[in-house]
Amino acid sequence: MSSAVWDLQRAVHATLAADTVVLNLLGGARVYDDVPRGAAFPYVSLAAFTARDWATGTEPGTEIAFTVHAWSRGAGHKGPHLIAEAVRNALHDQALVLIDHRLVNLRHESSDTRRERDGDTYRVIARFRAVLEPTP
DSSP, X not given: OOXXXXXXXXXXXXXHHHOHHHHHHHTSSOEESSOOTTOOXXXXXXXXXXXXXXXXXXXXXXXXXXXXXXXXXXXXXXXXXXXXXXXXXXXXXXOOOOSSEXXXXXXXXXXXXXXXXXXXXXXXXXXXXXXXXXXX
């Protein structure tokens, strides 16, 4: 059995990498767990995954908070906002396919937009919350 976090991370990556709206906005397969050096903009990167015990008195469970970053350069806020909305639509309340766990729920919680110090790069940080139970 894999960890709940790894199971979810694989499913999030697979879901985003297969979403045609996300891929069209990125101009190709630019969904990264580990962003390669010199990656072309725009792209999406998986960021922090934090797990918490969500067990009941009788059933195991894991709550996972995670973030997805949408990066864009040179075109203002519009690009990363459109990408972040596509990411939200691909994940929020969707039934992702997991290997060793059952997804109880997956919700978008909030998003923040930032212009990076270089003045040309924009980032949207989208925060999600998922609850998983192991499959028997």
